[in-house]
Every structure is written in C-alpha cells, then in structure tokens.
Amino acid sequence: MRFIDLKPQYxxxxxxxxxxxxxxxxSTMFIMGDEVSSLESELAAYVGTEYCVSCASGxxxxxxxxxxxxxxxxxxxxxxxxxxxATAEAISTVGATPVFVDVEADTYNLDASQISAKVxxxxxxxxxxxxxxxxxxxxxxxxxxxxxxxxxxxxxxxSFGAQYDGRKSCALSAIGCTSFFPTKPxxxxxxxxxxxxxxxxxxxxxxxxxxHGQNARYRHSDIGMNSRLDALQAAVLRVKLRxxxxxxxxxxxxxxxxxxxxxxxxxxxxxxxxxxxxxxxxQYSVQAPDRERFIAALAEAExxxxxxxxxxxxxxxAYASLGLDPSDFPxxxxxxxxxxxxxxxxxxxxxxxxxxxxxxxxxMGQAVR
Ligand SMILES: *Cc1c(COP(=O)(O)O)cnc(C)c1O
Numbered sequence: 001m002r003f004i005d006l007k008p009q010y011x012x013x014x015x016x017x018x019x020x021x022x023x024x025x026x027s028t029m030f031i032m033g034d035e036v037s038s039l040e041s042e043l044a045a046y047v048g049t050e051y052c053v054s055c056a057s058g059x060x061x062x063x064x065x066x067x068x069x070x071x072x073x074x075x076x077x078x079x080x081x082x083x084x085x086a087t088a089e090a091i092s093t094v095g096a097t098p099v100f101v102d103v104e105a106d107t108y109n110l111d112a113s114q115i116s117a118k119v120x121x122x123x124x125x126x127x128x129x130x131x132x133x134x135x136x137x138x139x140x141x142x143x144x145x146x147x148x149x150x151x152x153x154x155x156x157x158x159s160f161g162a163q164y165d166g167r168k169s170c171a172l173s174a175i176g177c178t179s180f181f182p183t184k185p186x187x188x189x190x191x192x193x194x195x196x197x198x199x200x201x202x203x204x205x206x207x208x209x210x211x212h213g214q215n216a217r218y219r220h221s222d223i224g225m226n227s228r229l230d231a232l233q234a235a236v237l238r239v240k241l242r243x244x245x246x247x248x249x250x251x252x253x254x255x256x257x258x259x260x261x262x263x264x265x266x267x268x269x270x271x272x273x274x275x276x277x278x279x280x281x282x283q284y285s286v287q288a289p290d291r292e293r294f295i296a297a298l299a300e301a302e303x304x305x306x307x308x309x310x311x312x313x314x315x316x317x318a319y320a321s322l323g324l325d326p327s328d329f330p331x332x333x334x335x336x337x338x339x340x341x342x343x344x345x346x347x348x349x350x351x352x353x354x355x356x357x358x359x360x361x362x363x364m365g366q367a368v369r
Contacts, residue, residue, distance in 0.1 A: 008347035051203035058179020062090035130159035158282035297363035
C-alpha cells in the first residue's frame with residue numbers, strides 16, 4: 001500500500017489526460033496561452049470568484065498575494081505555526097515578519113480568539129491556513145482583520161474544494177491561494193498554483209508580477225518574477241477539474257469510513273469537522289498518545305503513515321532568530337508530538353481501507369473487528 005497512490009486516478013483518466021497533453025505538445029504553445037487562460041476561467045467559475053491567476057506553485061501564489069497586497073519589509077503577518085514551512089517562508093520572502101498565533105485543539109487551524117492580542121501597528125496581513133483540508137474560521141478572521149486594517153490571505157493549499165457556510169475555500173477572504181502539487185486535492189503533474197480574488201486591481205497586479213512585471217512586450221513597470229503555469233500542467237488540471245467533485249467525494253467517503261470505524265478507540269483522537277464546513281481531506285490525521293510506537297506498529301502491518309508536521313515552524317532553524325518561546329504555543333506543541341496521517345486518496349481500495357482500520361485498532365490495543 002502507498003501513503004498516496006496517484007496511479008489509479010491516472011489510469012481512470014488516462015485517455016483524457018494523454019490526449020490533452022499530446023494536444024499541447026502538438027500546439028508547441030508551452031507557456032501560458034489558451035490552455036492556461038481557459039483553466040483560469042474554469043477555476044474561477046468553480047471557486048466562485050471573479051478572478052483566478054495561475055502561477056508556478058502554491059508558495060509563489062502566497063508570495064504574489066503578499067506582494068500584490070503591498071506587504072513588505074517592516075510589516076508583520078499573523079499566521080499559523082502549524083503548517084508546511086512555505087506559509088511562513090512566503091512571508092519572509094517578501095521581507096515581512098511572521099507573527100505566530102496558536103491553533104485550535106480540534107481543527108488545528110489558527111485560533112481566531114488569540115489573534116487580537118498579536119495585532120500591532122505593523123500588522124499588514126493575516127494568513128490563516130486551512131490545514132488538512134478544512135477551512136479556518138474565516139468569518140472570525142475577516143472581522144478581526146477589518147478592524148485591524150489588515151488584508152486576509154487564505155493559505156488554501158490543502159483545502160481546494162472544501163466549503164465554509166456554502167462558499168468555497170479560496171473565496172473566503174480578499175485573496176485565497178492554492179497549490180496544485182501532485183498530492184494536493186487538485187494536483188497536476190509537476191508544480192503549480194493559483195490565487196483567487198474578486199478584486200480586479202489585486203488580480204491585475206499579480207498577473208503583472210508573475211510575469212516579470214511586464215506590462216507590454218519588453219516593458220517592465222515592476223520588479224516581478226517568473227512564476228507562470230505551463231500549458232502541460234494546465235491541460236492536466238483542466239481534465240482533473242472536470243472530475244474533481246467526483247474525486248473529492250471519493251476522498252470524503254474514505255474519511256467518513258475511517259471516522260465511523262475508528263470512533264471510540266480509546267486514546268485515539270480523530271479529526272473533527274466543524275458545523276457548516278466540509279473538508280477536502282488533503283490529510284486524514286489522527287493523534288496517537290505514543291506516536292512512534294503507533295507508527296512502528298502500522299509499519300509492521302505494512303501500512304505507511306506520514307507526520308504532518310513533526311515540528312512547529314517557530315522551532316525551525318531558519319526561524320531561530322525570532323527567539324520565540326514554545327510555551328506560548330501549547331496546542332501546537334502538543335499536536336506536533338502526537339499527530340500522524342493515515343493513507344487516503346481517491347480510488348483507494350476498500351480492502352486497503354479495511355487494512356488501515358484493522359492495523360490502527362490493533363496498534364491501539366483493540367480487538368480487530
Ligand atoms: C503544499 C503547501 C504549500 C506550498 O505549495 P507548493 O505548491 O508546494 O509550493 C503551502 N502551504 C501549505 C499549507 C501547503 O500544504
């Protein structure tokens with residue numbers, strides 16, 4: 001069994017994907033072009049925003065969003081320490097300083113009730129992460145940001161397709177950023193990303209910045225970067241987007257089965273999804289009291305696992321200079337000790353799902369049903 005197996009999805013879509021990629025190769029239009037602009041329209045329609053701007057990765061989407069929002073040196077950006085490194089890295093890349101706020105014990109998302117205490121005159125943006133696929137408490141974050149005069153950028157790298165009060169992740173604040181890294185809910189066959197907004201100026205500005213600040217051929221009004229999505233990735237994504245809702249429900253079915261069959265196992269903490277929200281299930285992560293033993297027991301049963309994430313971002317060597325005190329983040333500290341993700345992907349065989357459940361129950365000292 002693989003932790004995430006992308007092969008069965010490819011097999012299911014093989015003729016469509018191969019055809020779409022072949023057409024790009026024949027066209028020799030490899031960078032930008034119709035394939036990319038069509039994808040952007042389709043993504044915006046799916047998410048429900050006015051604009052979508054594609055780019056080369058989820059990390060770049062965050063950098064472009066921050067730059068377009070005018071975040072730079074001297075500014076502070078409030079964010080979660082319980083995320084992939086790229087979230088904070090993007091803030092540092094534009095010269096701003098990440099200011100971490102602890103997460104909620106049940107969703108692992110930024111704890112909105114603790115944001116106000118970290119707002120300062122320098123707070124320019126708030127960057128909540130919709131971790132593991134479940135949107136953060138975006139209404140609460142937006143309200144605080146409004147009174148602080150800060151822009152809200154959702155890191156929706158893991159939550160494309162998820163819902164919050166009937167609206168889609170990426171459309172829940174001024175800007176939403178996502179990643180098309182192969183193992184994300186909507187993955188391409190390389191690196192890719194996009195950002196979403198209803199603000200025409202922000203959209204225009206990010207379009208400019210992703211292409212060297214070029215406003216007319218060989219005319220550059222701004223210092224930008226090369227962060228274009230290539231047409232081959234766009235072609236793959238257009239095919240996958242057509243099947244996305246179906247594959248998303250397959251993920252949700254696996255997650256629901258795990259939750260149903262693992263409920264009540266003593267000591268095991270299952271993921272919870274708050275009322276009014278859905279998860280895109282980028283990860284199905286549980287907390288096990290003795291994680292190393294738990295992982296070893298699963299490995300014994302040939303069940304792969306992964307740890308998202310073993311270390312809070314403020315503990316990373318790159319952020320040693322911030323000199324933060326881990327005791328200020330008790331929830332993040334505890335979760336990083338115990339969190340572990342189980343295999344989950346669309347087209348995961350029933351038998352494999354059963355195998356995971358049996359191994360988890362056994363690892364937790366439970367009789368196998
Ligand atoms: C994957 C991920 C990113 C970065 O996306 P890339 O496309 O790999 O650059 C950023 N934030 C979070 C939460 C992620 O999971």
